[in-house]
Amino acid sequence: MTMWTMLEKLDGFVHFGSVHAHCDIPCGIYDPHQAQVAAHTVLRMDMLIAEIDASKVPDAGARNEMIRYVQVKEHHAELVKSEIRTIWGDYAKPENADAKTHELVWSIMKAASKAKQDTSIDSAKDLLAKVEQFAEWFWKTKKVDTIRAKAPGFPTDAEMVFPKV
Amino acid sequence: MPFKFPIGIYKVTDESMMPQFKPGGYVIINRWFSWLAVGDVVVLRHPAREMLIIKRISKIDGNMITVLGDSTAFSEDSRQFGPVDRSLVVGKVFRFYEPERNVEKEEERIGE
Numbered sequence: 001m002t003m004w005t006m007l008e009k010l011d012g013f014v015h016f017g018s019v020h021a022h023c024d025i026p027c028g029i030y031d032p033h034q035a036q037v038a039a040h041t042v043l044r045m046d047m048l049i050a051e052i053d054a055s056k057v058p059d060a061g062a063r064n065e066m067i068r069y070v071q072v073k074e075h076h077a078e079l080v081k082s083e084i085r086t087i088w089g090d091y092a093k094p095e096n097a098d099a100k101t102h103e104l105v106w107s108i109m110k111a112a113s114k115a116k117q118d119t120s121i122d123s124a125k126d127l128l129a130k131v132e133q134f135a136e137w138f139w140k141t142k143k144v145d146t147i148r149a150k151a152p153g154f155p156t157d158a159e160m161v162f163p164k165v
Numbered sequence: 166m167p168f169k170f171p172i173g174i175y176k177v178t179d180e181s182m183m184p185q186f187k188p189g190g191y192v193i194i195n196r197w198f199s200w201l202a203v204g205d206v207v208v209l210r211h212p213a214r215e216m217l218i219i220k221r222i223s224k225i226d227g228n229m230i231t232v233l234g235d236s237t238a239f240s241e242d243s244r245q246f247g248p249v250d251r252s253l254v255v256g257k258v259f260r261f262y263e264p265e266r267n268v269e270k271e272e273e274r275i276g277e
Contacts (some may be wrong), residue, residue, distance in 0.1 A: 004262040007191045011176060019175045019192065019208050019219040 030091045032135035032161075035083035038076040039131040040156045042115050043124035045073035047156070050121060070119075077112045080127065084108050084134060096141040104134055128158060135161035171197040173256050175208060175217065182206070182219055182235045189264030192219065194256030201225060201251060206258040207232070212249050218242075219258065230254070 007016075049069050056062040088097075088105045111127040132148070139146045144163045151160040173194045177186050186192065186206070194208050201207065205222045209232065220232035220242055229248040234241075243249065 002262075002265065004191065004265050007174065007262055011191075016174045016176050016191070017217060018178045019217045020178050020211075 030087050030138070032083070032087060032131070032138045035080050035087075035131050036128070036135055036151075036160050038079040038083065039124070039128040040151055040154055040158065040160070041076040042073050042080070042112075043121065043128055043156045043158060044154070045069045045076070046115075046119050046121045046124045049073075049119045073119075074116050077116045077127070080131060081109055081112045084131070087134075087138060091138075097137075101137055104130060104137065108134060125158070132159065132161045139163045169196045171195060173208070175219075177219060182221070185235060186219065186261055187264055191262045192258045193260040193262075194258050196256040198254075198257040201230065201254065201257070208255045208258065209249065210253045210255060212246050212253060217255060224248070225251075228252075 010016075049066065052062055052066055052069075057066065084105060088101075092101060092105075108127070108130045111123070111130050115123045115127045136146050139161070142163075144165065146161050146163055148159045148161055151158060154160075173196055175192050175194065177188055177190050177192060179188050192206075192208065201222060203222050203225060206219065207222060208217055208219050210216075211218050218241075220234055222230050223233045223243070224231035226248065228251050230251050231243040231248045233243060
């Protein structure tokens with residue numbers, strides 16, 4: 001048994017403290033871009049799932065493909081929630097957020113869960129639309145204008161909110 | 166002064182001291198250190214928060230030390246909170262046991 005394995009086992013009993021470095025400082029570095037990319041990924045996974053030929057699903061290769069899409073969808077829907085929660089929890093304040101913002105964040109959490117639960121392209125589009133609204137709110141608080149444009153090179157053929165910088 | 170056990174063991178939880186101190190590994194510290202030098206890796210109390218952090222000393226000026234993470238992109242350190250009093254140093258790292266599994270990243274591999 002190596003020293004690391006021993007320490008890990010021991011840690012299970014005595015719980016050593018932990019040493020951190022990166023934390024919710026808050027560092028002031030926030031950007032809703034990652035949430036939008038993750039929402040696009042969820043949409044893309046639903047598109048790919050829809051493309052799978054249902055008659056081939058008993059085939060191991062098709063099943064493998066399907067499972068991978070679902071896993072990525074699940075992961076990215078969770079990423080949307082995590083990114084939005086961080087901005088909302090650490091950056092939003094009474095001065096820049098109102099009841100509508102809180103309602104929007106709440107609806108994003110629900111929409112991301114729904115996007116996990118089903119494979120509907122409409123659910124994914126609904127999630128993306130809400131995340132875009134959130135991005136617009138975010139840049140407005142920074143007094144930065146935004147544009148909506150097709151996400152460059154994304155096969156989702158859907159829009160994204162970009163800051164005009 | 167309360168008795169301090171000379172040796173401490175802590176788990177590294179994030180990436181600011183990459184590549185040398187990978188998350189999931191354990192550091193062993195000496196709490197009875199008698200001096201500090203530039204280049205030493207130390208465990209210290211965060212100046213503003215209830216947490217312990219691991220950093221490398223980059224400058225010593227009397228009682229004040231400047232600490233930086235090795236992986237500055239992922240690190241909160243003296244660039245944000247300024248130099249800190251050396252009394253915040255809990256111990257000097259003298260041994261690191263690298264994790265044998267990349268625990269933190271296993272979930273992220275799904276998309277590959």
